[in-house]
Amino acid sequence: MYLIIAPLIIFLFVLFLNRFTTINLNLTTSSKDIPYLSQPVQNDTYKIERVTQNTWNEIRYDPVNDFYLIAQNEKITKLNNKGEVTFSLDLNEKGIYNMPDFMDYHRPSYFVISWYGIYDLSKEKPYLEKFETQLNNDGKMEWEEWIKHFENLYNTSETVLWGYRKAIDASRSHPLYFKLNGKWNVLYTLKDVSQINSNDTFIKFRPGYQQDYVQDKSHKLYLLKDIKNRGAFSDYNNFDNTYDTNGYPEDKMEYGKDADLETISFKKEVYNEVPYSFLPAQFGGTALNKLSIGNSVLNFKSKAIKGAGFSSEPLKNYIYLFTVPTKFKTENTLSFLYYKYPTNWNADTSEGVYVIKKRAK
Numbered sequence: 001m002y003l004i005i006a007p008l009i010i011f012l013f014v015l016f017l018n019r020f021t022t023i024n025l026n027l028t029t030s031s032k033d034i035p036y037l038s039q040p041v042q043n044d045t046y047k048i049e050r051v052t053q054n055t056w057n058e059i060r061y062d063p064v065n066d067f068y069l070i071a072q073n074e075k076i077t078k079l080n081n082k083g084e085v086t087f088s089l090d091l092n093e094k095g096i097y098n099m100p101d102f103m104d105y106h107r108p109s110y111f112v113i114s115w116y117g118i119y120d121l122s123k124e125k126p127y128l129e130k131f132e133t134q135l136n137n138d139g140k141m142e143w144e145e146w147i148k149h150f151e152n153l154y155n156t157s158e159t160v161l162w163g164y165r166k167a168i169d170a171s172r173s174h175p176l177y178f179k180l181n182g183k184w185n186v187l188y189t190l191k192d193v194s195q196i197n198s199n200d201t202f203i204k205f206r207p208g209y210q211q212d213y214v215q216d217k218s219h220k221l222y223l224l225k226d227i228k229n230r231g232a233f234s235d236y237n238n239f240d241n242t243y244d245t246n247g248y249p250e251d252k253m254e255y256g257k258d259a260d261l262e263t264i265s266f267k268k269e270v271y272n273e274v275p276y277s278f279l280p281a282q283f284g285g286t287a288l289n290k291l292s293i294g295n296s297v298l299n300f301k302s303k304a305i306k307g308a309g310f311s312s313e314p315l316k317n318y319i320y321l322f323t324v325p326t327k328f329k330t331e332n333t334l335s336f337l338y339y340k341y342p343t344n345w346n347a348d349t350s351e352g353v354y355v356i357k358k359r360a361k
Helices: 002-020 143-156
Strands: 046-050 058-062 067-071 075-079 085-090 104-106 111-113 117-120 128-135 159-162 175-180 183-188 195-198 203-206 259-273 280-293 296-307 319-322 335-339 352-358
Touching: 046 296, 111 159, 143 175, 143 183, 159 203, 259 296, 259 319
Parallel strands: 128 183
Antiparallel strands: 046 352, 058 067, 067 075, 075 085, 104 111, 111 117, 117 128, 159 175, 175 183, 195 203, 259 280, 280 296, 319 335, 335 352
16 A cells, blocks of 8 residues: 555655746756847857847838838837848937827838838838828818829829828828829828728728729738747737738748747746635746757747646747748848747846847858
8 A cells, every 4th residue: 555655645745846836846957057038149150139129019021122120119120131230210200390200110011101201111221202292181172083183193103002090180081102203192082981991911992982992002021920839920919829810911821940949948936826825826937948040059048937736828938930931031031039928927128029140250
């Protein structure tokens, strides 16, 4: 009987220590000399460099001009194919009346829209291209005249963008942007006649409620994808691939696996209790992560969460490893880490977007 009970008691004791205390029984890999993600992480071939410290980001790639855009609520940053920041724009930059402009990043293109003009971020040195003309500012143009302007501008312009954020007159009249012969022109919609719909992925427009939707004319940038853990895309909705991506052109593209990210150890440090009890619900602690890219390995630490007590919640490190579509990849194509730690409990200051790039020789 003793031979049966003793191992059972030992098993239950170990289970208790492992699931209900912050005592670490597992033989974890030593992390004493391993840096946190926000510290310099590099080897002889690669380095991981921080680009943003924001947890609300979108990353897109332009395969034609070979650059990347990282958009945030208040800022947009452009990186070249070496991972170097070549341009940065404050979306709240003050305008001519010394008031914040609240510029609009026109997803999924490389245009940023001000009240006074448009930035074309594909240019080597982007600048504010001021509007040449603005039509129907009061929204009172007659339908026949308006549709004539619209059809003429749409048919002859090289770029057409549908605006919906910088509406006038209590959002009843929306701006449409037309680039004709290198000059930007604005035509405001008629009040309560046209319809603009946005689902945060693309914008639809129709001149009148009886007309069909009309496509815009703009060069599209592509989202990156985390193909290992979550299958999430690098837009603002990238929480664990729980949203519908059927409307995404990227959903039909292939994404190869030329890099890999795994958590190789976890050290319990604190725990969160089940409400109105002394039972632990979650462990918070430090994870040791291993990034494999090419023939190189980079190790770094981050915060992580794991189920405690009776919870079966798996380990979550909240780090995405984003890569571009396979058909756009070259020898020098960049990948990105996006650390989106969602809670102040067991807080970490390493959140943000990091570019993985080759070190200069």
